[in-house]
Amino acid sequence: MYSQKSDYTWLKDLEKLKEQIANSKRIVIIPHANADPDALSSSCALAYIMHSLNNHADVNIAIPEGMGLECRKIAELCSKYKARITVIKKDVGDLFREKPLCILVDVASLEQVKVVKNHLESCNSIAVIDHHESHSYETIFEKSGYFLQIVNPRLSSSSEIVFEISKYLGIRLPKDILEMIMAGIIWDTKRFLRSTSSTFRNASELLEQGADYQVSQNLVTISKPPYVRLAKIKCILRHRGYRITLGSHDIYIAMSEVGAYESECASMLISTGYDIAFVATEEEALNSTRIIYRVREDPALLQRMDIYNHVLKQLIMKYGGGGGGHKTAGGAVINSPNTELVLRDLIKILGDLAEGKIVELAEQKVLEG
Template sequence: MSLNSNYVKKLKEIIECKKKKKYFIVHHNADVDAVAAAYALYKISPDPKIIWAPLGISRLARDLISKLEDPVNVIEGDISLQEDAFYFIIDTNSIEQIGNFPFTETLDRLVIIDHHSENPLFKSALLYIHEDRTSTCEIVYEILRYLGVTINKKIAYALISGIVTDTARFKYAKNSTIKTVCELLDYLEDVELKDIIRTLEEPSLKFDRSKRIALIKAFQRMSYEDLGKVLIVKSFVGAFEGDAAALMVSTIADIAIVGAQKDEEARVSVRVKQWLVEKGINASEICRKVASEFDGGGGGHPAAAGINAIGDVEAIVNAVVDEFRRTIKDLKI
């Protein structure tokens, strides 16, 4: 479902409703794009409202909220949901990414806004706004323009931050992305884009001790498979699996698959070099396919995706490797 006048009219009615509480829900370890998009929608909505992160938010996203110096009701962890409410799932294409949310029971009050690979299951929601954009913040900016609401300095700053991080500092940006950022910069008369980027980069350089150790262990436990033109690596950590996979692809691997096991929950992060994406490799499709075999959820982007499931993480990682191997063979890479 794309943006058009009918959907925007319905969305406007939902956002402006003062009788029902609004939950803006973000995914596991929510990134800046998710939190910034939720923040913008939160700010234009009347009370009662909250941003809910059932499985927590990332440190970089938390830094953004602090930087904005704007009172926001953000709740992490389990809460009791009001039945008579509207629920917004932001920047998520897998229901497993938001914990034990009662998806089927809330379909008639559920709004989903996302830019990842389309999920057919989400089409049963009240509104499913899915656009081919490099970030969810770009979609939210379009929504704000359609609604004719005032975009203040803090909303603009948040949306730019989400775009910067989700495009890897514009590495994956489209021309339309740059146009959106330029328009948002008009709301920031005394702020330079370079300063926003620098602010977003600085926390990533200040690795805490636990992250450093996790990354060291990821490389210590790493194994690889050489397919000629493609080098696949896999590893296992207790946490920071996304950071580990990203670091491996940025340094030595063409495809990195890193798993983490927490009790019965298995989490897998996958990263793929851009040249393979251009050859037809799609990490999101592979993760979704493998996740379905383990009764889990998977998805994301062609170059960065993940899986959440209940089961043995080693078995899931091996299944992902097998699927990449088959895909590479089929594409004759």
């Protein structure tokens, strides 16, 4: 039976996973769709660990849809260590032949692996390596009778979890892999803005073992192409703003809809002054709507609002779907292609939370009227 490990103890499952790796001919590592540097870095480092434990295993990294621009340098490093990366658009090919061991990395729900979720029943066993506070693993368990969880929300990133795994297994990582892991941590913590004592301890150990911080930072530093800037402009032009009142506190919320770069859009809306930003995208291939959220880093605000559990879960309960995340960032895939209807329900949920104290922000535009 599926059970969430509320005490975050995963060492027993790690021992079982070690045994599974040693006995597997084929291993498929699956990060979330449109992998970010944390998802790809942890997947690549994990592939190195797999080869260290079983150098005869055929190890593949299968990325649904693709990867972010920030991942290109990491992907080049990854290929240096014989980790084959396959981008899955529609056809999975023969990746899931011979019932491989499947490891989901930085994945909070099956909706995050898109078309790959329909092939997980071909896996001999499924393991999840993840750090998200909110997640829905029940549907993953249904795909496999043998399900392992190596989940620790106390750690800042999946890269940090994989580094902990390497230490526990006594596997010494080369300098490039150490720098890759550091890059994943830098990315997911927003350059250590969201960190715990373990984050700084592990970062210190990475440096002591040979990682160069500047090299790691360069791995996730790129010049954004012009179309990313255009996507942000569209995000601003399309967005609508609201104010809700919880008790004596006003909370400013933005909503927008874009075709790509939702995370950049949401982060930009937060930087303009909003407390919470929701950005929706219609997923035509999956007949669904994807919503991501960002929340301003404010301890008082984070105590009052838990967006995934208080808001998105209500949408999931109504339409179906799944998701996960942290109090400051996360998302969900909602099983409805009607993005407008989903956003209207989102506004209603926010209004109910505020007991009707919700107002749309409106100002006359320049040269209007």
